[in-house]
Amino acid sequence: EDKVVQSPLSLVVHEGDTVTLNCSYEVTNFRSLLWYKQEKKAPTFLFMLTSSGIEKKSGRLSSILDKKELFSILNITATQTGDSAVYLCANSGNTPLVFGKGTRLSVIA
């Protein structure tokens, strides 16, 4: 059964800190790995990763995939209070999107 495990489950940091969120996965037939940000509503798309070692970047957020070790990381530099959210990792294999439980990030001023 396809599985996604995220760590840590929750994290509290101060504004300006850099954070790394982890996602490991087991999948029968890998297609892509996706990151979403969820505030008090539906998940919003951040990144889709399909190839190992190629970093995707958007402003202060970046992500990379390691298909050999079956994990991905999401980095956020110079965190701001607006980054407070649940960050979800999802894997697309044989079944549409298997999600992890998410990492709840709280950024305090």
Add this chain to the structure above:
Amino acid sequence: DTGVSQDPRHKITKRGQNVTFRCDPISEHNRLYWYRQTLGQGPEFLTYFQNEAQLEKSRLLSDRFSAERPKGSFSTLEIQRTEQGDSAMYLCASSLWGTGSEQYFGPGTRLTVT
């Protein structure tokens, strides 16, 4: 607004009643997905359509649940004889092609069964 829309946003119902939710995907997207999310969990896949064809249903989708996408555009999700365990956020997402492409989510319908 060209995003995914869902209606209603909130629904409170009594146990045993039937409820129906609607999802309108991004217009050019041919795939439409339903997920359920409970507190502290990531979304769990329920079912998905490619155009009007329902391609897959999760084991989570009991026979009280039915989904349709009759003309390949909007979709409805019906829950019959609701139970308190059905209380959750029901999320709809759409994508342009293939299961590997990014899915865009609607705002969700929060169901509370009393």
